[in-house]
Amino acid sequence: MENIKRLVENKPCWKDSDETAIRAPYTHLALKPGKNFRSELIRLFNLFYGLSQDQVTKIEQLVSILHNSSLLIDDIEDSSETRRGDVSSYIKFGIPMTINSANYMYFAAMQVLQDIAEFKHHDNHVDVHLLKDLMVIFNEEMLNLHRGQGLDIFWRENIPDIIPDESMYFNMVMNKTGGLFRLTVRIMERLCKDLKYRNGECTLVPLSNLLGILYQLRDDYQNLTDPKMFAAKGFADDISEGKLSFPIIHGLKYESMLNITNNTDNTPLLDMILKKPMEKEKKLEVISYLRDISRSLEYTEHEIMKLTGIIKNNGYIPSDNEKLTSQILLVVDKLSNISY
Incomplete structure (x- = not known):
């Protein structure tokens, strides 16, 4: 005691x-x-x-x-x-x-x-x-x-009842991936001695939001295409997780529109996503559909380039210091690079 x-x-x-x-x-x-x-x-x-x-x-x-x-x-x-x-x-x-x-x-x-x-x-x-x-x-x-x-997670567990559109996806990514990007910038701006940042007259928060979306888009793309990511996380593990990544969402929307146009009920992609296959052969079937039929991988490439243009050409990057601006542009180019 x-x-x-x-x-x-x-x-x-x-x-x-x-x-x-x-x-x-x-x-x-x-x-x-x-x-x-x-x-x-x-x-x-x-x-x-x-x-x-x-x-x-x-x-x-x-x-x-x-x-x-x-x-x-x-x-x-x-x-x-x-x-x-x-x-x-x-x-x-x-x-x-x-x-x-x-x-x-x-x-x-x-x-x-x-x-x-x-x-x-x-x-x-x-x-x-x-x-x-x-x-x-x-x-x-x-x-x-x-x-x-x-x-x-909610979308993944409720497919096919809920398949998000692009605006829903971007909003989700703003929260999920953008959260730590924004947290970083907001803390730095609160600590900054430059009053234009502390008072909110200037802010890099919109830029951080865009970088978060670009980061996730590229990550979704690479998960299905990049050998380096295969080595780190396993082969196309978004497919075995049943994740509604950007290319997969596009592929499912394409499949749905094709059925409406042709008055059919053919859902090979949806069926494969629902099964969450672990076998490499089954995953390759999904990737083949997204590459060759729905062209979702190509569409994702275009969206990455489009988002890169938005970041560069709409005043989100401060332009008062040419050297610093060029370094941010290098980061944007690095994030948008999908070649291996």
Whole structure:
């Protein structure tokens, strides 16, 4: 009983070995190299915002934690067997441990926000007004992320009753993929000393939204075509997940219109998507349909190029610094490059 008294009168005991154990599913994924695109984007945006290196490092840490944690959950929700060329964490450590690890790291990310809001004077203290603003941004964009992910899953589980159109798809992507892009920009603008960004007179949020959509469009395309992605995530795993990616949505809409035009009820693509095939031969049949019959892959290529033009030619990229503008254009060109 003396041990109980000592226990309850102090802070909860927590050992490094405990921390290592519950972080293991997260660490398994985080140690595998990813694309690092978000970190590159943060450093690029900082050429406009001029934050300190410490602030940039903390923002990179925050976004990395959120991104990796969301992937842990994504793999469970999508039954993905591989991630970054290795077995998915939930297969190695189990679903309960992986869910807990991902949720734990979401709260670890919130602690990073407190670090960002901390002033370094004679002793460390937190700017409570700044922390409140950062927490509002964090909460709003995490809600958006889960809304987008939730819709993506809802559509998948309710096909063919619901097949989204393009506007529904883009809105979902704005939430799902755009959430972390927006979170990054909004936090940087709140920390920026340049009042035109802090007061909202200038903002890179629309640009970040467009980059998020472009990123997801390209990802959907590459999932069905890119050998490098096959090596990292498995062969065309969007098909085995039954995911309504952009090319698949276009293919299903084409198939539906073809049946209306011909007064038929022939649904080979829908039938294959509903089966969520694991066999490579079946997946190749889906890809063949999207490439040769509905021409959905070609349509996706055109939409990627069209979106690239919108980003470049509509004033979304700041033009007051030619060198910085050219670096953003390089990022846009990199995102729109679908050659292998």
